[in-house]
Amino acid sequence: MxxxxxxxxxxxAEQELRKIGLxxxxxxxxxxxxxxxxxxxxxxxxxxxxxxxIQTYIKQFENLQVVGRYGAFKYNNQDHSLLMGILAAQxxxxxxxxxxxxxxxxxxxVEEASVDAASATGKMPVPQ
Ligand SMILES: Cc1cc2nc3c(=O)[nH]c(=O)nc-3n(C[C@H](O)[C@H](O)[C@H](O)COP(=O)(O)OP(=O)(O)OC[C@H]3O[C@@H](n4cnc5c(N)ncnc54)[C@H](O)[C@@H]3O)c2cc1C
Numbered sequence: 204m205x206x207x208x209x210x211x212x213x214x215x216a217e218q219e220l221r222k223i224g225l226x227x228x229x230x231x232x233x234x235x236x237x238x239x240x241x242x243x244x245x246x247x248x249x250x251x252x253x254x255x256x257i258q259t260y261i262k263q264f265e266n267l268q269v270v271g272r273y274g275a276f277k278y279n280n281q282d283h284s285l286l287m288g289i290l291a292a293q294x295x296x297x298x299x300x301x302x303x304x305x306x307x308x309x310x311x312x313v314e315e316a317s318v319d320a321a322s323a324t325g326k327m328p329v330p331q
Contacts, residue, residue: 209236244276258304268294268303275303283307 204212213234220226254276261269270287272279279287283306290301 205238212236241273244272244278246278250276265298270303275306277307279307 213236216234217231261267268291269275270291271284277283287303287306290303290306294300
């Protein structure tokens with residue numbers, strides 16, 4: 204797929220958009236393909252051991268925090284990455300308060316969540 208010609212990928216995208224009902228009889232005006240390398244952290248081989256060596260090395264720097272999908276090499280969704288950012292900001296105000304490596308450490312991919320009363324009123328709960 205990585206090497207497929209642009210026209211074929213555009214055609215595939217069109218078919219899929221029609222299949223899931225986002226497009227019906229509408230015509231496509233245009234499209235383009237962006238090939239972005241290394242967008243997914245790939246957990247292969249002995250990555251945990253290698254990653255733990257890097258974590259240990261990084262931990263010696265008191266004024267350095269690594270966050271996000273690429274900073275932490277975690278299969279984050281956007282919620283995880285935003286949470287890491289919020290917790291990192293809190294660590295600046297209160298050093299050592301949160302262990303950022305603990306965010307998304309259960310390896311579960313969660314796409315569903317329930318809306319509680321706070322978020323239903325538009326007030327996003329911020330971790331304390
Ligand atoms: C195809 C795909 C589909 C996804 N679908 C979903 C989804 O449906 N729901 C969901 O919650 N998450 C989804 N994600 C995951 C989500 O995109 C990521 O979890 C989130 O964007 C990670 O945020 P981040 O801040 O870690 O990294 P990013 O959002 O990638 O931000 C990193 C930024 O750093 C910049 N950068 C990189 N190197 C340098 C450098 N040397 N100097 C300066 N800037 C640099 C990059 O240009 C980029 O802007 C998807 C990801 C992909 C790839």
